[in-house]
Amino acid sequence: MFKWKTDEFSWVDFTIDVLRVLIVLAVVVGAWNTLSSGRISLAQWVNLFAAGLSQGSIYALIALGYTLVYGILLMINFAHGEVFMAGAFTTVFFAEALNRTGFLNEQPLLAILLMIVFAGLVSMTVAILLERIAYRPLRGSPRLVPLITAIGASFFLQYTFRGLYGSGFKAYPGVKALQGAFSIGGINIPVAQVFVFCSALILMLCLYWLVERSRIGKAMRAVSENKEVARLMGIDIDWVIMFTFGVGGFLAGSAGVINGLFRPQGVNFYMGFIPGIKAFTAAVLGGIGNIPGAMLGGLFLGVIEAIGPNLVLAGLGIPGANQLKDVIAFTMLVLVLIFRPQGILGERLSEQKA
Amino acid sequence: MDILRSERSRIVVSLGLLSGAFILFAGAVGMIEAFHEREVVDKFISLGQLLMLLAPFAVGFVAASRMAHTDASALTLLVCGAGVGILTAIPTVILLLFNSEEFRFLLDLTLKLLPLAVASYFAWQRYRAGADPRLVAGAWLAIAVLIGIVTYSFALVFEIKGELRTVLVNINRDWVDVVTFDHRKELMTGILTLCLATVASGCVGAIFHLIPDAPRRALLYGLGVTFLVGAFGETVRLILQEHLDRDTLKEIFRRDTLRQNAALALFVVSTVTGFLWAMFGQNLRHGISTMEYSQRRVLNGIGMLLFVAILLSLPWLIGRTLSDVAVTIGIFVLMGLGLNIAIGLAGLLDLGYVTNYAVGAYILAVLTSIGPLGLLKGTFNFWTVIPVALLAAMTAGFIFAMPVLRMRGDYLAIATLGFGEIIGKLAISDWLKPLIGGAQGVQAIPKPVFLGAELKNPEQLYYIVLVACLVTLFVSIRLNNSRTGRQWMAIREDEDVATAMGIDTARAKLLAFTLSAATGGVAGAIFAAKVGTVFPNSFTVFISINVLSLIIVGGIASNPGIVVGAIVLIGMPELLREFSDFRFMMYGALLILMMIKRPQGFIPSKIVTHEVRQGVKLKPAAAE
Numbered sequence: 001m002f003k004w005k006t007d008e009f010s011w012v013d014f015t016i017d018v019l020r021v022l023i024v025l026a027v028v029v030g031a032w033n034t035l036s037s038g039r040i041s042l043a044q045w046v047n048l049f050a051a052g053l054s055q056g057s058i059y060a061l062i063a064l065g066y067t068l069v070y071g072i073l074l075m076i077n078f079a080h081g082e083v084f085m086a087g088a089f090t091t092v093f094f095a096e097a098l099n100r101t102g103f104l105n106e107q108p109l110l111a112i113l114l115m116i117v118f119a120g121l122v123s124m125t126v127a128i129l130l131e132r133i134a135y136r137p138l139r140g141s142p143r144l145v146p147l148i149t150a151i152g153a154s155f156f157l158q159y160t161f162r163g164l165y166g167s168g169f170k171a172y173p174g175v176k177a178l179q180g181a182f183s184i185g186g187i188n189i190p191v192a193q194v195f196v197f198c199s200a201l202i203l204m205l206c207l208y209w210l211v212e213r214s215r216i217g218k219a220m221r222a223v224s225e226n227k228e229v230a231r232l233m234g235i236d237i238d239w240v241i242m243f244t245f246g247v248g249g250f251l252a253g254s255a256g257v258i259n260g261l262f263r264p265q266g267v268n269f270y271m272g273f274i275p276g277i278k279a280f281t282a283a284v285l286g287g288i289g290n291i292p293g294a295m296l297g298g299l300f301l302g303v304i305e306a307i308g309p310n311l312v313l314a315g316l317g318i319p320g321a322n323q324l325k326d327v328i329a330f331t332m333l334v335l336v337l338i339f340r341p342q343g344i345l346g347e348r349l350s351e352q353k354a
Numbered sequence: 355m356d357i358l359r360s361e362r363s364r365i366v367v368s369l370g371l372l373s374g375a376f377i378l379f380a381g382a383v384g385m386i387e388a389f390h391e392r393e394v395v396d397k398f399i400s401l402g403q404l405l406m407l408l409a410p411f412a413v414g415f416v417a418a419s420r421m422a423h424t425d426a427s428a429l430t431l432l433v434c435g436a437g438v439g440i441l442t443a444i445p446t447v448i449l450l451l452f453n454s455e456e457f458r459f460l461l462d463l464t465l466k467l468l469p470l471a472v473a474s475y476f477a478w479q480r481y482r483a484g485a486d487p488r489l490v491a492g493a494w495l496a497i498a499v500l501i502g503i504v505t506y507s508f509a510l511v512f513e514i515k516g517e518l519r520t521v522l523v524n525i526n527r528d529w530v531d532v533v534t535f536d537h538r539k540e541l542m543t544g545i546l547t548l549c550l551a552t553v554a555s556g557c558v559g560a561i562f563h564l565i566p567d568a569p570r571r572a573l574l575y576g577l578g579v580t581f582l583v584g585a586f587g588e589t590v591r592l593i594l595q596e597h598l599d600r601d602t603l604k605e606i607f608r609r610d611t612l613r614q615n616a617a618l619a620l621f622v623v624s625t626v627t628g629f630l631w632a633m634f635g636q637n638l639r640h641g642i643s644t645m646e647y648s649q650r651r652v653l654n655g656i657g658m659l660l661f662v663a664i665l666l667s668l669p670w671l672i673g674r675t676l677s678d679v680a681v682t683i684g685i686f687v688l689m690g691l692g693l694n695i696a697i698g699l700a701g702l703l704d705l706g707y708v709t710n711y712a713v714g715a716y717i718l719a720v721l722t723s724i725g726p727l728g729l730l731k732g733t734f735n736f737w738t739v740i741p742v743a744l745l746a747a748m749t750a751g752f753i754f755a756m757p758v759l760r761m762r763g764d765y766l767a768i769a770t771l772g773f774g775e776i777i778g779k780l781a782i783s784d785w786l787k788p789l790i791g792g793a794q795g796v797q798a799i800p801k802p803v804f805l806g807a808e809l810k811n812p813e814q815l816y817y818i819v820l821v822a823c824l825v826t827l828f829v830s831i832r833l834n835n836s837r838t839g840r841q842w843m844a845i846r847e848d849e850d851v852a853t854a855m856g857i858d859t860a861r862a863k864l865l866a867f868t869l870s871a872a873t874g875g876v877a878g879a880i881f882a883a884k885v886g887t888v889f890p891n892s893f894t895v896f897i898s899i900n901v902l903s904l905i906i907v908g909g910i911a912s913n914p915g916i917v918v919g920a921i922v923l924i925g926m927p928e929l930l931r932e933f934s935d936f937r938f939m940m941y942g943a944l945l946i947l948m949m950i951k952r953p954q955g956f957i958p959s960k961i962v963t964h965e966v967r968q969g970v971k972l973k974p975a976a977a978e
Contacts, residue, residue, distance in 0.1 A: 075764070076768065094511050101510065118504070134950075138950060147764045148906060151899065153945075155899060158938065159383075159939035163939065164383060280768060281772075319784045323782075327779045334757070334773065337768065338760075
């Protein structure tokens with residue numbers, strides 16, 4: 001029997017190093033092959049990048065919910081993807097109603113704003129109920145307990161909404177103002193993508209203001225630093241935690257609408273699961289608990305997911321590379337957790353929490 | 355007296371609204387409707403109606419028992435039961451009114467008046483608290499407008515002609531039929547019937563509390579047995595049809611439902627038995643416990659023999675259809691025991707367990723298939739491939755475990771979940787299609803052949819699963835008591851301390867992952883042989899969640915718990931088809947409930963119970 005771990009040499013480190021080399025090799029070889037073959041033109045790259053950016057901004061909005069909750073409770077709200085689904089799925093009916101009255105195409109901006117608020121409120125309600133019913137009784141228990149609860153809540157919510165609204169796909173009505181494309185220097189960028197990116201940016205700025213400048217934001221930061229001291233300072237912890245879940249839910253719900261508006265295949269009860277895991281990846285990428293990190297992580301993941309299959313996988317000669325988009329995202333997840341669990345920006349924070 | 359009254363009314367209101375919300379929810383997600391399809395007693399009551407009446411009954415009983423200490427009179431309890439009953443009906447009644455055409459204006463009115471009412475309430479509160487009237491007026495307006503927008507949106511959503519089902523698919527005519535006890539046409543009669551039914555069952559629940567203990571237990575036993583036999587009528591009939599002639603069976607069942615006479619007879623017999631047990635069971639148990647040791651050993655031996663005999667003759671006892679279910683349960687027991695090595699013993703929450711299952715299944719499929727994708731075309735058979743599948747799964751477990759050994763707790767869970775998803779996506783991709791067939795999967799997997807006979811029936815496959823389960827059970831019991839098992843437990847308790855104690859945690863964790871993967875591989879291989887085709891849709895994250903749920907519900911690190919958990923969680927949806935649409939909803943609710951109320955599971959292992967108790971004691975210190 002060989003010695004598993006000696007002072008100089010550990011098999012675990014060795015495997016991780018081998019893995020690192022293999023991945024770098026695969027990326028370099030794949031990218032080199034693709035670039036040297038010149039299969040994809042510059043304009044196409046820019047288009048992929050823009051698509052990735054808009055998809056990424058949706059991940060970023062969801063990721064903020066993970067990060068806010070993690071920052072305060074140090075728990076992964078695994079059911080957050082379902083909070084996103086709840087808003088998106090419920091608002092389909094509202095969007096249909098707005099479309100029926102013709103309001104959606106007469107005042108697209110106002111209508112979309114209304115939809116965002118509506119979805120935000122729905123998701124907020126779901127998130128707050130979730131916290132109140134499932135998570136609050138478990139505060140202070142071992143860390144795996146709330147995680148298992150969250151997994152349970154995730155499937156419970158999925159199938160509840162399946163029961164409520166049925167299992168089929170429901171598509172958002174098309175908005176005329178979002179069709180078409182901007183043309184910059186011969187490169188066409190769809191209006192919808194610009195819209196997604198901009199609205200996500202506005203929401204994120206609002207959140208940043210809320211957390212950094214407002215009174216309740218100050219309370220949130222205080223609670224995430226130290227719950228006991230915050231309590232002594234007269235902060236109502238339960239209220240702050242509820243508020244945090246609510247804000248995360250609101251952002252997820254609005255992301256649901258933004259996502260739904262440019263998602264041709266429609267929404268259904270299962271739509272939240274995969275984006276939920278991806279948004280978690282984004283949150284970890286940016287350093288979980290770190291708000292700007294989650295935004296950056298989301299954008300980064302979106303871009304990697306759009307470019308990765310075409311750049312690396314196609315270069316390695318793998319057919320149907322775009323089918324493997326999700327594989328790229330999940331591989332990113334595993335790699336980040338292996339190599340840099342503290343994330344890109346998370347170093348300072350993880351030291352505090354450790 | 356005043357305080358007492360308020361306490362009573364609080365109990366009634368909270369419990370009544372709880373059961374009311376439950377019924378409303380069950381209706382809205384379609385549970386009541388789906389369960390209505392299954393009649394428990396022929397032409398008397400369906401499972402859906404029973405579900406609706408069970409809630410006020412249970413809550414009435416709980417309300418009565420909570421009031422026991424306040425020396426409430428029988429009449430008070432009865433009134434409380436009735437109160438709980440009426441509160442149970444109210445949410446459903448409101449929805450019924452909103453849904454009916456004559457009373458739709460109520461919905462409109464509510465949506466119009468709600469914002470004003472809510473805003474006025476808040477304004478009044480602030481005003482009484484001494485706020486500036488101008489500020490109050492402004493806030494009133496703001497809140498009214500805000501809520502007005504929301505309710506207007508709702509009004510817009512439900513504006514479409516017709517009923518609520520345009521949005522809530524399950525609030526449809528069938529639902530109305532069930533909750534009004536078939537009085538859809540005359541709604542008022544229906545609502546009255548519903549209220550009467552819930553009030554009656556609330557009262558019965560309260561009265562139930564007043565019955566002395568022994569007859570109550572007997573009654574409960576009788577009702578429970580009748581309910582189970584009625585609800586699982588199809589299953590019971592399938593079992594009986596193996597042993598009874600057709601005419602006798604027709605006396606008991608009309609198709610799959612219990613006839614009224616049979617139900618009554620069953621109820622009487624089981625109640626009497628329950629009563630006798632309640633009266634004399636104590637003596638019997640006492641008699642056994644005071645027996646000589648040698649005599650008790652004989653008794654134990656007889657029990658053991660009986661158990662083994664039942665286990666061995668099970669396919670013969672329950673027939674083909676149920677043997678098939680038994681094989682499925684067995685496969686999940688196998689996976690449960692395997693995953694328990696990682697989760698229960700070593701405390702590693704592995705959410706990608708389906709990976710091992712998939713590897714086992716695909717290995718068997720590719721190596722034995724006689725279809726176009728088969729690699730060896732019949733040179734390998736089931737028995738030679740099983741060890742290969744086992745080794746392959748172990749290798750996969752080893753490879754996937756290597757990079758995640760440094761992770762802990764929730765990160766480990768998410769990373770393994772990621773692995774599971776990666777495998778799923780790869781299995782369905784074009785890239786691996788030439789090897790494993792993409793979405794169509796691998797077909798034409800031959801059945802195992804034993805001594806020249808093809809084991810093609812579930813009755814025969816049952817024995818393979820049984821042997822595999824017993825072997826795994828043996829291994830896992832031995833592991834539990836071994837040096838390695840103790841290392842795992844130490845890691846589960848506290849990894850840092852375990853390292854400090856000189857345990858090579860990386861090696862122990864790797865071993866846990868690899869061994870737990872092995873049974874997953876065997877389970878996958880048996881599954882592939884049973885079904886005959888392997889395709890990616892059988893290997894989703896839901897498998898992992900299934901296995902996780904049965905471990906958590908049965909009891910972490912408890913082998914009997916896992917077996918029982920698999921029988922209940924896997925067997926029930928297979929036997930009650932109406933249930934299967936809601937299985938993941940139930941699993942989710944169960945996971946939440948178990949974590950909050952009973953984290954050690956229904957049949958807990960002694961060590962875990964001990965840990966949980968200790969954990970509770972330590973909690974205040976460890977909380978922050």
